[in-house]
Amino acid sequence: MNESPKTSVEMRDVCLAFDEKEVLTGVSLTVPTLSRLVVLGQSGSGKSTLLRLILGLLKPTRGEITFNGLKVTRMGRLRLNRMRRKIGMVYQYSALISSLSVRDNLALPLEELTTKSREEIDHLVDEKLKLVGMADARDKMPAELSGGMRKRIGLARGIIMDPELILYDEPTAGLDPVISAVIDELIISLSEKIGATSIIVTHEMGSAFKVATHMAMLYKGKIIASDSPEAFKASTDPVVAQFIAGDTQGPILNATPS
Ligand SMILES: Nc1ncnc2c1ncn2[C@@H]1O[C@H](COP(=O)(O)OP(=O)(O)OP(=O)(O)O)[C@@H](O)[C@H]1O
Ligand SMILES: [Mg+2]
Incomplete structure (x- = not known):
């Protein structure tokens, strides 16, 4: 009965600038159907922007986004509305x-x-x-x-x-640990109960590792790593390792955009 394509969302070389400010400079990302992808990234790195692009609320300045194999970037209002119902x-x-x-x-x-x-x-x-x-x-x-x-x-x-796809923007930010754990469990059980793909944006590491089946890290406008949670935990990439550990030492603070 599973007729949905193997890939729920695909972003290819997606760029986005607000006026002069380049936020995304070539994002490529594949979200497998029924996965729970956690997107990590600093505040202001463009995570919410990424979700808005998938919904077609923003148009990329370059690159292509597909949902269930259909090009979001080419859709008119009618087809966008139909897609958003899913x-x-x-x-x-x-x-x-x-x-x-x-x-x-x-x-x-x-x-x-x-x-x-x-x-x-x-x-x-x-x-x-x-x-x-x-x-x-x-x-x-x-x-x-x-x-x-x-x-x-x-x-x-x-x-x-x-929905076939659920986008979560910081679902546990600012919540106490118990409610956060409840929300994490809900994210997992909902994805299983209604058979949905999930993209979760968060910087809460505990939640991230609990819910993720896949992880990606957004940094300086690009996805610099996309792998399993286990591989992220063991990553020797200085940016990924610093972000996961919450270290003050490392490349991240030195590279904070102006
Ligand atoms: N509509 C807009 N017009 C102009 N600039 C914008 C707009 N939306 C976002 N930006 C800029 O794009 C950058 C990325 O914003 P975004 O909200 O996607 O970050 P974020 O990763 O979700 O951050 P946070 O973790 O704090 O929520 C920021 O520098 C922000 O100022
Ligand atoms: Mg945000």
């Missing part, structure tokens, strides 16, 4: 709409993008809330929730359309 995005700050209840926040994409009935939508909302252990929060407003709870709701919203 991609769930979990934002760093949850990005819930504060004037809507948890139920309505989750229902929104289903109401806008599908013809499902209210009953069907309610059923899907409940199902996803249960998956993230937040069934009781259904009728709450975002302001009534803690940061960790909001994050879990953001996660439930990210998977409401049963």
Whole structure:
């Protein structure tokens, strides 16, 4: 029954500049279907930008990006919208709409993008809330929730359309260790339960090694390493080793862009 291509996302020599500032200078990356790829990189290295490029929210100045073999970089608005239904995005700050209840926040994409009935939508909302252990929060407003709870709701919203690909931007940043561990386990179980490929941007090493099946390091606008977590742990590349160890000594700080 598995008809999806072996590669979920492929980036080939992707460059992106904002005005004069070159953020990505030739990113090449292959994301195998059903993998959980963790992208490591310093603050400001372009990790969120990478996710926005995959969603087609930004166009690269050069290079090509494909999703399921289709060229994102060549898609018009209609095809982009169709593609985005298959991609769930979990934002760093949850990005819930504060004037809507948890139920309505989750229902929104289903109401806008599908013809499902209210009953069907309610059923899907409940199902996803249960998956993230937040069934009781259904009728709450975002302001009534803690940061960790909001994050879990953001996660439930990210998977409401049963996406084939889930993009996580710093899913555990700023959370206590226990909630972080809960989120890590959710990332793993969701990818297995709904059969999704995951790309996770993080600089929390504990989380990274727990969830990753594959790892990549973004540095100075390029992917300088892409390998298994075991290979990353044993890496002798000075940049990778310094980043993983969180050392102050090494090439990274010396090379911080101006
Ligand atoms: N819309 C934009 N216009 C101009 N510059 C931008 C824009 N978005 C991002 N940048 C710049 O691109 C660079 C990369 O930003 P990005 O948000 O992708 O970094 P990041 O790796 O996600 O960082 P962090 O870990 O802090 O979230 C930064 O220097 C940022 O200032
Ligand atoms: Mg970011």
